[in-house]
Amino acid sequence: MENVGYTYGEKTPFEHRALHQISLHIPSGRYIGIIGHTGSGKSTLIQLCNGLLQPTQGTLQAGEWTLPVKKGRGLHLLRQKVGMAFQYPEYQLFEETVRKDVAYGLDNMDFPKELISLRVNEALRKVGLDPEEIGEQSPFSLSGGQMRRVALAGILVLNPEVLILDEPTAGLDPAGKQQILQMIARDHREEKRTTILVTHSMEDAAFYCDYLYVLHQGSIYLEGEPKDVFRYPEKIRQVGLDLPEITRFIMKFNEEIKAKKQDIPPLPLDIFKIEQLVEEIEKRFARKRGGI
Ligand SMILES: Nc1ncnc2c1ncn2[C@@H]1O[C@H](COP(=O)(O)OP(=O)(O)O)[C@@H](O)[C@H]1O
Ligand SMILES: [Mg+2]
Structure with missing residues (x-):
């Protein structure tokens, strides 16, 4: 991103500048954390990464794409490479069975049926679910934590080069949180997948990520490896955050x-x-x- 800005409702009475002058470079294969107080611009920033939002100022390069592009041309291809799990991704489950839900993205890409079935099983196992046991069940019959994992399997099944997760553990109990984070860490290691985690937990950011961006009022306030970001307690507390325990x-x-x-x-x-x-x-x- 080079001097990227984003304004919601540009040229309307509701105009709101959510991001200012963001310049950053995320190399392939890293595990990046994005932290910041509510409203600091985290969700806006990550939606720019897969073209869901296009910069209103500056430019963004993602692989072979340079944004903004006119009329969103080709952006569906960018979205296949950059998988995005929104907050509470289970709200987007809708199919009759777990298997159909996870297969949804591949079905739309005209993959051969047998291959889809293999990839769906693999994705379910990856998130710690047994395809034989729950594949034919309704996703709505599962626990909250299991539904979240089904939703993540639906993203991983597309094997995106970049995986972006917006608060993937929000609302889960401590054990469920750790399962999801460990699953994501293993996937990052094994697939060398570039991973971007938005989190409220300083502990998780410090423990799992190689490099952190701290956002404050739509700008990058601090960045660096966790040990460098958390070296200055006053600076961190000034923007409503705390140090890891x-x-x-x-x-x-x-x-x-x-x-x-x-x-x-x-x-x-x-x-x-x-x-x-x-x-x-x-x-x-x-x-x-x-x-x-
Ligand atoms: N759809 C929208 N329309 C107008 N303003 C928005 C919209 N979404 C977010 N904002 C505003 O943009 C700023 C950044 O929001 P967001 O990226 O959601 O922050 P975070 O994810 O860090 O909580 C906030 O001031 C928020 O109120
Ligand atoms: Mg958010």
Whole structure:
């Protein structure tokens, strides 16, 4: 994106500028996180990435497409390459059976029937569902978490080069959240799929993403690897966000050892996994007690 802006309802009394001067480059194969307060422009930004919205200022290059294009020409092809899971994607399920719902996109692309069936099974397994068990059921007979996974299977079945997820875990219980995030992380690793995650959770952004963009009032406020973005608590709090819990812990820990003048090296700020944190702490205390 080069100086991309987006204005809703341009030249109407409802005109509203949602994005300003966004310049960014997302290389293939990365796992990008987009964070920011409600209304900061996250959903608008990602809808530009697959041509659902076209920039009203600046230009956007996505593979061989340069946006804006006149009359949306060829944009359906861009949308096949850039799969988008909206918030609450299960609201868009509508077919009589799970299998038909997941197959919907491929059916519209005139794929051979046998191949569709194979790909549907593969996509369902990928999201942790058994095609034999639920394939012929109505999607509406499933639990909320299962419906969400069926909806994600309907996107993955198209094997998009880029997968964009707008708050994919909203409204799920903690276990359901982790299942979905781990599934997405595995898919990203195995398929080397470029993945863009919009999330409210600083923990998830720090844990899963390689690189973060923090949006504030429609502009990029901060960007970088999680360890660099979360290095400045005041800056993050100024825009209504917080640090990941693990980073808050590390900062507190470092403050305490400093205040007590303890001879323990401070913990590095680039730890986002509990196991690694435990290991680092154990190392420090083992050393202090003479290796025990
Ligand atoms: N369809 C729309 N028409 C007018 N304004 C909109 C529309 N959708 C979003 N906006 C406004 O654009 C800004 C960015 O919204 P959005 O991209 O949805 O932010 P986020 O996803 O970060 O909550 C907000 O001020 C929002 O009110
Ligand atoms: Mg949004």
